[in-house]
Amino acid sequence: MQLAHCMMLRLSHGERLSGLGSEMPGDALPMSSAVPFSAAYRPLAGLFDEMFLEDGRARPGCEPIAQAIRSSPDLAVLQAMAERMLLRTGVTFNVYGERAGTERIFPFDVIPRIIDAATWQTLEAGLIQRVKALNAFVADVYGEGHILKDCVVPRDLILGSPQYRRGAIGLRPPHGVFITVAGIDLVRGADGRFRVLEDNVRTPSGVSYVIENRLMLTRLMPELLRECRVRSVEHYPADLLESLTELAPEGVERPTIALLTPGPYNSAFFEHVFLSQRMGVELVEGRDLVCIDHKLYMKTVHKLKQVHVLYRRIDDDFLDPVVFRPDSLLGVPGLTAAMHADSVAVANGIGTGIADDKAVFAYTPQMICYYLGEQPILPIVETFLLRDPEVRSKILRDLDRYVVKPTGASGGYGVVIGPRASDRELAEARERIESNPSGFVAQPMVKLSTHPTLITDEKGAPTPVPRHVDLRPFVLTGARPRVLAGGLTRVALREGSLIVNSSQGGGSKDTWVLDGPC
Amino acid sequence: MRFRVRHVTRFSYQEPAYESHNELRLKPRESPHQHTLAFQLEVTPPAAIIEYKDAFGNHVHAVSVHEAHRELEVSAYSLVERTEPPTLEGLTHPFGEFLQGDSMRAQEEYDFLSASRYVPFSDPLKKLFWMVHPRMEEPVAEYTRRVVAWVRDQFSYEPGTTNVHSDVNDILSTGAGVCQDFAHLTLGILRLAGVPARYVSGYLAPRGRTRPLGAQASHAWIEALLPEAGWTGFDPTHGCLTTDHHLRLAVGRDYGDVPPLRGVYRSPGTNYTMGVMLDVGESGDFDADPQDPGATQQ
Numbered sequence: 001m002q003l004a005h006c007m008m009l010r011l012s013h014g015e016r017l018s019g020l021g022s023e024m025p026g027d028a029l030p031m032s033s034a035v036p037f038s039a040a041y042r043p044l045a046g047l048f049d050e051m052f053l054e055d056g057r058a059r060p061g062c063e064p065i066a067q068a069i070r071s072s073p074d075l076a077v078l079q080a081m082a083e084r085m086l087l088r089t090g091v092t093f094n095v096y097g098e099r100a101g102t103e104r105i106f107p108f109d110v111i112p113r114i115i116d117a118a119t120w121q122t123l124e125a126g127l128i129q130r131v132k133a134l135n136a137f138v139a140d141v142y143g144e145g146h147i148l149k150d151c152v153v154p155r156d157l158i159l160g161s162p163q164y165r166r167g168a169i170g171l172r173p174p175h176g177v178f179i180t181v182a183g184i185d186l187v188r189g190a191d192g193r194f195r196v197l198e199d200n201v202r203t204p205s206g207v208s209y210v211i212e213n214r215l216m217l218t219r220l221m222p223e224l225l226r227e228c229r230v231r232s233v234e235h236y237p238a239d240l241l242e243s244l245t246e247l248a249p250e251g252v253e254r255p256t257i258a259l260l261t262p263g264p265y266n267s268a269f270f271e272h273v274f275l276s277q278r279m280g281v282e283l284v285e286g287r288d289l290v291c292i293d294h295k296l297y298m299k300t301v302h303k304l305k306q307v308h309v310l311y312r313r314i315d316d317d318f319l320d321p322v323v324f325r326p327d328s329l330l331g332v333p334g335l336t337a338a339m340h341a342d343s344v345a346v347a348n349g350i351g352t353g354i355a356d357d358k359a360v361f362a363y364t365p366q367m368i369c370y371y372l373g374e375q376p377i378l379p380i381v382e383t384f385l386l387r388d389p390e391v392r393s394k395i396l397r398d399l400d401r402y403v404v405k406p407t408g409a410s411g412g413y414g415v416v417i418g419p420r421a422s423d424r425e426l427a428e429a430r431e432r433i434e435s436n437p438s439g440f441v442a443q444p445m446v447k448l449s450t451h452p453t454l455i456t457d458e459k460g461a462p463t464p465v466p467r468h469v470d471l472r473p474f475v476l477t478g479a480r481p482r483v484l485a486g487g488l489t490r491v492a493l494r495e496g497s498l499i500v501n502s503s504q505g506g507g508s509k510d511t512w513v514l515d516g517p518c
Numbered sequence: 519m520r521f522r523v524r525h526v527t528r529f530s531y532q533e534p535a536y537e538s539h540n541e542l543r544l545k546p547r548e549s550p551h552q553h554t555l556a557f558q559l560e561v562t563p564p565a566a567i568i569e570y571k572d573a574f575g576n577h578v579h580a581v582s583v584h585e586a587h588r589e590l591e592v593s594a595y596s597l598v599e600r601t602e603p604p605t606l607e608g609l610t611h612p613f614g615e616f617l618q619g620d621s622m623r624a625q626e627e628y629d630f631l632s633a634s635r636y637v638p639f640s641d642p643l644k645k646l647f648w649m650v651h652p653r654m655e656e657p658v659a660e661y662t663r664r665v666v667a668w669v670r671d672q673f674s675y676e677p678g679t680t681n682v683h684s685d686v687n688d689i690l691s692t693g694a695g696v697c698q699d700f701a702h703l704t705l706g707i708l709r710l711a712g713v714p715a716r717y718v719s720g721y722l723a724p725r726g727r728t729r730p731l732g733a734q735a736s737h738a739w740i741e742a743l744l745p746e747a748g749w750t751g752f753d754p755t756h757g758c759l760t761t762d763h764h765l766r767l768a769v770g771r772d773y774g775d776v777p778p779l780r781g782v783y784r785s786p787g788t789n790y791t792m793g794v795m796l797d798v799g800e801s802g803d804f805d806a807d808p809q810d811p812g813a814t815q816q
Contacts, residue, residue, distance in 0.1 A: 151625070159628045166573035166775075290537060292584045293566035321782045322539045322580075333782045334539035337580030340570045 041069055041452050041464045048192040048449040049466060050113055061116040061514055064224060069111065069452050069464045076462035078220045079110040079454050085216055106209060107507030109453045112217060113469060113489040114228075120513045123186070123194060123473065124483050126378030129368060131182045131475040134201060134355040136371035138178040142168045142351055152370050153363045157385075160438065161357045162408050165316055167323040168351030171339055174247045175479055178349035180311075181240070182475040183207075183487075187381065188449035196380040197446070197470065199356040199364070202348060203313045206488040206508075207236055207474050208271035211278075213510040229515040231485035236474070237278035243478030244279075244309045247345040255308035257281045258298055260289070262314045262330045272313050281311070291334030294341035309345045310335075316350055358407040358441045359385050381446055387438040395442045396433065399426050402442040404433065417498060419445055448498055451509070453491050468492045470500050471511065486511035519762050520555070520801035521723050523596040525736075527779055527794050533787025534586040540781030543719070543768040544594035545569075545577035549749075552766055556597040563587050574629075574716075574775060576768035581781075592779065597801065602762045603751060609659035611745040613652040620712050627714035627743060629771050636685040636772035637706045643686050646703075647710040662713060662742045662752060663759070669704050670757030682773070697738045698773055700754040704740050705772065714743035716769045718751065719776040723763040723798040736778060736796065739764065765798065 043049035043056075051062045051069075058066035068075055086108055115123070140147050141158055142165075148155040158164055183204030185197045214233050218225060241257070248255035261272035263285050276283035282298060289307070290297050297304040312319065318328040320335040338344045354360060362383040368376045384402075386392045395402055399418050406414040416429040433440050450466035457463045473487030489509040490500035500506040525544060529535075546554045559567065559579055566582045583590060624631055633639040650668050652661045676694035686702050689695035695703075701717055708715035722737040739753040739760060751760030768776040 155625045156628045156632075160632065169573040170570055290584075291539065291582065294568055294580065294582060322541055322780070326782060333537060334580070334582055337539065337541075337568060337582065340580065341568050 042466070044450055044466050046190060047447055047466070048188055048190050050188070050449050050451040050469065052452070059114075061228075062114045064228060065112060065114060068224075075110060075454055075464070079462055081220060082108050082110050082216050085219070107493060108209075108213060108216065109467075109491055109493075109507055109509045110217070110220065111452050111454060111464065112510040112512045113451055113471075115471075115486060115511065115513045117514050119194075120485065122377065124485075126194075126376070127184055127473055127475050127483055128481045129372060129374060129377050130184060130196065130199075130364070131179060131201075131477060131481060133364070133368040133371045134182065134199060135177060135179045135477060137367050138201075138349070138352050138355050139176045140371075141354055142171065142178075147367070147370055150370075152366050153360070157359055157363075158354060161354055161360065163351070163353035163357045165324075165351030165354070167320075167336055168349065171336075171350065172342075173339075173349050174249065174345055177247060177347075177477050178352050179355065180243055180247065180347035180349075180477055182477070183472045184475065186378070186471045186473065187446050188471075189446045192449070194378060194471075195446070196364070196378050197443075198358065198361060200472070201352045201356045202315065203268075204472075204474070205268035205271050205313075206472055206490075207484065208274040209508050210474070210484065210486065210488050210511065211236060211274075213508060217510045225512075228512060230512040231515045233484055233486060236484050237275055239476055239482045239484070240275065240311075241279040241281070243476040243482060244311055244345075244347060246478030246480075247347060248308045249342050249345060252308045256298075256305060257309045257311065258284045258289075258307045260284055260286070260310055260312040260314055260332075262318065266313070268313065275311075286314075286330045286332050289332045289335075291332060291338050294334070294338045294343055296332065296335065296338050296344040307344060309347065311347050316353065319346075319350065358383070358405050359387075359438070362441065381443050384442045385438075386433055386440045386442060389437075392433070392437055396430055399430060399442075401445065403445050404429050404440055404442050407439055407441055415499070417445060420498075445498070448492075448500075451489070451491060453493070453507075453509075455493070455495075465495075467495075468498050468500065469509070485513040519600050521596075521598045521600060521763075521765055522797070522799055522801050523594070523598065523721055523765065524795075524797040525594045525596075525721075525778070526796070527592045527792065529590040530791045530793075531588055531590075531783075531785055531787065532789040533785050534588055535590065535783040535785040535790070536584065536586040538583040538587070538590060538781060538783035540581045540592075540779060542579040542581055542592065542594070542779050543572075543576050543776050544592070544596075544778050545579065545767070546596050546598050546720075547576055547766050547768055549766060551601045551603050551762075553599040554596060555599055556595070558595040560591075560593040560595075562589075562591045572775075574768070574770050576770070576776065596765075598765050600762050600765060603760055603764075604747070606659040606663060606744075606747075606750075606759065609744060609746055610657045611659070612654065613656050613658055613661060614654035616658045616745055617654075617712060623712070623714060630714040630716045630743065631709050631712065632771075633706075633709070634771035635774045636702050637709065638685060638687070639706065639710065640687050640690075642690045643703075643706045644710065646690065647707050650707060652711050658713060659744050659747065659750070661711070662708060662744065662750075665707050665711075666704055666740075666752040666754050667757040669700060669707070669754045673700065673703070675700070675755060682777075697755040701738045701740050702772055704752070704754040708740070708742055716741050716749070717772045717776060718766055719768050719770075719773070719778060720764060720766040721796070721798045722753075723765060723800070725763065736767075736794075737764070738773070741769065 043052045147153050179201045183200040186194045187197045188194050210233050244257050259276040284298050288298050296307045298307050314330050317325045318330040320331050321328045321333050323336045365376045384391050402418045404416045448468035451469045452464040453467035454462045455465050469489050469491045471487050471489050474484040476482040489511045490506045492500045493507045545557050568580050570578055572578045650665055674694045677696050679692045679694040680688050680699050686706050689699035689703055705715045718739050718741055741749040741751050744750045753760050770776040
């Protein structure tokens with residue numbers, strides 16, 4: 001059907017595919033369910049596969065893609081084309097710990113990840129609810145501190161967090177929005193239920209891959225995309241621009257917006273360029289900006305131009321040497337004072353990291369109840385604070401069953417996966433925990449769901465095999481929330497690996513949210 | 519009692535400075551025993567100034583000068599009403615009882631019971647604490663007074679042995695320091711004992727004219743949160759309670775939270791000199807205009 005049609009147009013292997021298509025006129029669902037999944041792909045026992053049921057039938061909505069997998073040689077051609085396109089467009093990222101400026105292609109897998117309309121509807125509601133509560137929390141801990149006074153979240157956990165910024169106290173951003181851009185990492189365990197693994201509300205990245213990935217599949221399988229009624233993602237830069245515009249200081253009708261980057265050595269520099277171009281706003285570094293009379297200006301060829309909203313992609317610590325690290329050359333001296341003067345809005349606001357601290361994460365369900373009076377729609381992955389002596393001794397006894405994360409780090413750095421760790425790694429982790437218990441949390445190992453992913457086998461033939469995936473949807477908040485349909489699906493390309501971070505050998509997939517029932 | 523304060527800080531740059539951004543904590547903070555009747559801030563060259571409150575409720579002025587300048591002069595004038603602080607009399611709450619509220623206080627007063635940048639809970643500090651640890655039947659107020667007097671006895675006041683960025687380990691290794699170090703050390707001991715304690719930056723008004731005008735430095739002391747009394751000032755440099763001559767500017771976890779003046783600027787050169795002129799006197803006590811900034815502070 002639609003896939004066959006698409007393949008026929010695009011590829012030279014049209015014959016078999018068109019034949020397949022002719023078997024299934026119109027309604028794809030019963031047909032493909034009837035076709036037993038046979039050849040190449042086997043879901044792993046005991047894990048949730050995003051595309052196939054254990055008996056080999058495709059999940060509802062996934063049938064068209066399932067058919068494509070049955071004909072993997074054609075996919076292999078698409079994959080090769082995708083890789084060529086990637087090289088041409090230059091979608092790259094840098095890896096910390098390697099030589100500065102080492103750019104890598106972010107691997108892309110051509111088989112899209114499907115989310116049906118009903119599932120997405122729940123996810124979207126859950127994401128909006130979650131980000132609303134996180135925002136309320138940030139505004140509260142830098143404002144009145146009600147949640148601390150009411151002992152819902154322990155005060156020492158907040159005040160003692162390296163992410164807590166006393167310099168943010170007293171700042172009142174427009175609409176009370178501290179978290180303009182949020183990336184919420186979701187995983188799906190063996191039961192198939194989506195759970196929040198962690199929040200990213202400082203300077204989350206990855207959205208440029210979402211758009212690039214879609215662009216690629218729009219070229220490679222346009223008919224399939226259309227027939228599946230996949231919701232678009234291309235409007236994200238416009239949504240971001242609108243959200244930022246809504247944060248402009250009062251009385252500014254047509255704000256000037258700029259994107260502040262730490263520069264080309266940053267791992268997400270590609271994305272900074274991408275977003276600034278798509279939004280049509282200036283990409284600036286700290287040295288391009290200057291504060292005069294508590295207003296922010298950028299230096300242009302002719303004159304200084306006042307900036308009303310700054311979308312910053314540099315960390316708090318480097319933002320303003322007057323208030324934060326005095327040795328920072330990346331930021332803008334006087335920016336915090338300009339924020340106090342309400343002449344400029346900065347997104348995300350200062351100090352949002354307190355909401356994605358991995359220890360604070362354990363309290364996020366309580367936050368949703370506390371601020372919204374609602375039950376959380378999205379559950380979180382159970383999280384244990386190792387600073388509690390009882391919890392600690394229990395976890396340390398069975399350390400090989402847990403994932404241990406440092407509370408301060410992000411990007412997968414410093415994570416120890418108990419079941420995969422050597423005795424030596426476990427002993428080292430135990431030592432680190434015991435010397436600084438507050439610095440770590442433990443989570444049970446989630447057996448991440450798998451998704452068919454093209455991997456070249458030992459004979460050199462690309463074959464669809466199960467690989468673990470997660471999902472990072474993006475939530476924008478201006479005067480109102482806007483959720484990008486889908487998000488970044490990351491895939492751990494190494495067999496058995498559960499680490500999907502791009503810095504740790506992960507790749508990505510296009511994520512298809514279907515518009516309406518299939 | 520009323521006091522006038524004139525606090526002038528002058529920076530002279532060898533090469534022109536520009537894009538100067540500063541945070542000032544020079545406006546006296548209110549307390550039940552201290553009211554600011556008038557405050558005025560003058561900056562030359564002309565500067566953009568806004569005022570806000572920081573995390574600890576202190577007054578902050580953000581002061582920016584964009585144009586190139588060779589000199590920056592910041593003058594803060596305050597008229598302050600100070601009443602006699604209460605004594606420790608009748609404060610009998612014993613330490614043993616006090617400790618029952620320890621876990622709750624650890625939450626509520628987290629900032630003032632935890633280690634901070636200049637007050638790390640180092641091994642030498644812990645060792646010192648055990649030399650002056652509380653007795654269970656001892657009133658908390660009495661213990662605090664004892665710690666303050668003990669620090670004064672054990673360490674000597676010697677300008678030049680430490681600098682503005684010294685932490686407790688420096689005074690512990692040299693055995694000497696200035697008011698800032700005495701304050702940090704006392705904070706460390708009290709916090710280890712479980713008594714919430716915070717750093718105070720301010721002025722000590724001279725009694726009569728014992729010290730020449732223009733040569734007084736800013737002062738630093740501490741406040742402890744005592745049961746039945748609330749935040750109570752102690753001056754570890756003098757080993758006693760604070761008096762009606764201690765004028766508070768700002769409070770924080772340690773010096774890092776309350777420097778009177780902190781900032782950055784751009785300049786082709788790196789050399790500058792800073793002069794501080796400070797006049798604190800009873801209201802009407804001085805009107806004379808000393809010619810030039812005198813002592814350099816650090």
